[in-house]
Amino acid sequence: MKPEVVIVGAGPVGCSLALGLAHHGVRSLVIERSREIAQESRALVIWPRTAELLRDWGAWEPLLAAGRFTTLFTPHDAASNTALLSVDFCEIADSVESPGALFIPQYDTVRILRERVAANPLCELRFDEEAVALEQDESEVRLGVRGTNGTTTLAAPFVVGADGAHGFVRHALGFTLQGATYSTRVAIADVGIESGGRSFPSPRVALDAPGLLLGIEYAPGLWRTIASVAPSVGDDDALATDAHAKRIAHLFGEEARSSTVLWSSLFRIHRRHAPNFISGRVALAGDAAHLNSPAGGQGMNAGIHDTANLAWRLACALKSSQCAEALLVGYDIERREMQNDSIERTTDLATRLAVYAPPSLKRFAFAWMRRSLRARGMRRKACRTLGMLDGRYTRSPDVDTTHPLAGRRIGDVALDNGRRINAERRGRAALLCCGEVRLDGIETLALAKPPKRWLLKHPSAIVIRPDGFVAAVIEKPTRARVEAMWKRAFCCASPLPGTEGE
Numbered sequence: 388m389k390p391e392v393v394i395v396g397a398g399p400v401g402c403s404l405a406l407g408l409a410h411h412g413v414r415s416l417v418i419e420r421s422r423e424i425a426q427e428s429r430a431l432v433i434w435p436r437t438a439e440l441l442r443d444w445g446a447w448e449p450l451l452a453a454g455r456f457t458t459l460f461t462p463h464d465a466a467s468n469t470a471l472l473s474v475d476f477c478e479i480a481d482s483v484e485s486p487g488a489l490f491i492p493q494y495d496t497v498r499i500l501r502e503r504v505a506a507n508p509l510c511e512l513r514f515d516e517e518a519v520a521l522e523q524d525e526s527e528v529r530l531g532v533r534g535t536n537g538t539t540t541l542a543a544p545f546v547v548g549a550d551g552a553h554g555f556v557r558h559a560l561g562f563t564l565q566g567a568t569y570s571t572r573v574a575i576a577d578v579g580i581e582s583g584g585r586s587f588p589s590p591r592v593a594l595d596a597p598g599l600l601l602g603i604e605y606a607p608g609l610w611r612t613i614a615s616v617a618p619s620v621g622d623d624d625a626l627a628t629d630a631h632a633k634r635i636a637h638l639f640g641e642e643a644r645s646s647t648v649l650w651s652s653l654f655r656i657h658r659r660h661a662p663n664f665i666s667g668r669v670a671l672a673g674d675a676a677h678l679n680s681p682a683g684g685q686g687m688n689a690g691i692h693d694t695a696n697l698a699w700r701l702a703c704a705l706k707s708s709q710c711a712e713a714l715l716v717g718y719d720i721e722r723r724e725m726q727n728d729s730i731e732r733t734t735d736l737a738t739r740l741a742v743y744a745p746p747s748l749k750r751f752a753f754a755w756m757r758r759s760l761r762a763r764g765m766r767r768k769a770c771r772t773l774g775m776l777d778g779r780y781t782r783s784p785d786v787d788t789t790h791p792l793a794g795r796r797i798g799d800v801a802l803d804n805g806r807r808i809n810a811e812r813r814g815r816a817a818l819l820c821c822g823e824v825r826l827d828g829i830e831t832l833a834l835a836k837p838p839k840r841w842l843l844k845h846p847s848a849i850v851i852r853p854d855g856f857v858a859a860v861i862e863k864p865t866r867a868r869v870e871a872m873w874k875r876a877f878c879c880a881s882p883l884p885g886t887e888g889e
């Protein structure tokens with residue numbers, strides 16, 4: 388099988404991209420230098436936006452079976468065991484298929500995604516192969532790969548670096564991460580807690596601790612503890628047995644009968660991204676492109692969102708080589724905007740509050756948020772922000788941003804036929820007609836009464852991309868205007884639904 392895209396790295400992002408590409412009929416080869424999966428818990432949560440993408444690619448059900456799904460996100464004060472606030476994702480059940488968070492350690496996510504990739508006839512997954520050289524011209528990329536039998540060269544129309552924070556591909560492109568590193572060090576540990584049958588609410592925050600001290604249960608009886616470390620404490624002391632014991636006592640009190648530290652490490656946290664996410668025929672995705680603080684649990688999720696944007700673009704670029712450059716530039720602009728303006732901003736705010744604010748300010752912030760959540764609009768907003776359903780592409784060359792809905796993810800509402808938009812289009816582009824619209828010869832989805840929050844004043848046609856984002860809203864549409872907007876969204880690489888044979 389000659390691959391159309393070579394993906395470097397079989398982490399969560401590389402595997403998701405392979406599945407996303409296969410969904411669009413694209414053959415990919417994933418090379419991975421290590422068969423072993425790191426046994427640290429790492430990214431613990433899959434948010435609703437990521438769930439809808441993984442469902443489109445056939446990976447959601449096995450993940451759901453392996454993890455713990457909850458519709459409620461309720462951080463508790465560790466000292467009093469009382470809820471600090473509660474976000475109920477059922478509040479947005481009318482616009483997402485999985486209103487909740489899936490708690491699952493990253494090693495299970497990666498294992499399941501690798502199994503799905505290995506089982507997909509359009510994907511090939513090779514272990515013990517490491518990318519060591521890269522060059523490209525106008526028609527292909529050549530990747531030097533070191534394997535057990537020496538170094539060989541792979542050629543493909545496109546290469547994607549999903550090879551993590553210290554990835555080879557970004558270095559080969561000459562890109563250095565820009566941004567900042569927070570001054571604090573963070574001690575992270577995976578801890579087994581024996582509680583004698585008592586269950587502790589999760590997540591739990593020690594509000595009275597100086598700096599950050601947080602515990603999240605990622606599997607029954609297994610907790611991630613996260614603690615900021617004061618500048619006066621040495622690296623060894625921060626990870627010493629008694630330092631962990633103090634944190635565990637602070638988070639769980641006397642009720643934790645015994646605990647076992649399974650793994651721990653000291654980290655610096657970053658707010659950094661590559662200056663570009665593409666160079667010619669090479670793209671970067673996931674940690675290879677951007678690093679942010681784990682506050683809010685968005686890092687891995689954001690990487691998987693990159694792949695949803697990239698997969699359909701690469702599929703179109705392979706069909707129409709004259710559009711390839713424009714399609715990849717769109718990826719670069721959109722995902723950098725989402726990373727810098729939305730994800731970094733959210734995680735930065737959460738980090739500053741969690742790490743640097745004094746306990747009194749944290750108490751005030753939780754009280755303020757609790758009060759705000761009395762309003763339905765704020766509850767929906769909290770669900771959307773936490774669930775990574777917000778954010779808008781405003782600078783994209785292929786999005787017509789004249790209407791406020793354009794550049795945003797379309798809410799997964801029920802259509803006139805009773806089925807929901809995402810179930811009906813299952814990761815494909817679609818034209819959604821709202822109100823009395825006639826577009827002969829074009830296959831459309833129909834919604835007589837769109838939600839008021841979409842701000843549609845007239846009968847409209849909405850161009851929905853495969854990644855679920857709105858490329859354009861055409862009020863009082865004609866076939867010519869729809870064709871023009873469709874072309875703007877997909878270059879000339881994708882015909883309007885129902886017109887394939889024309």
Ligand SMILES: Cc1cc2nc3c(=O)[nH]c(=O)nc-3n(C[C@H](O)[C@H](O)[C@H](O)COP(=O)(O)OP(=O)(O)OC[C@H]3O[C@@H](n4cnc5c(N)ncnc54)[C@H](O)[C@@H]3O)c2cc1C
Nearest residue numbers: 396398399400420429430517518550551673674684686687
């Ligand atoms: C201790 C820790 C805790 C974290 N906690 C959280 C959290 O709570 N929430 C959250 O969202 N995120 C968290 N993260 C971040 C999260 O783990 C990453 O965002 C996520 O792993 C990114 O996935 P990726 O596929 O881009 O990169 P990676 O998971 O790093 O995968 C890259 C893959 O590429 C392979 N590779 C690298 N170089 C080459 C090469 N030259 N050739 C072939 N293969 C190569 C690697 O072996 C690896 O398998 C944490 C990370 C760490 C380290």
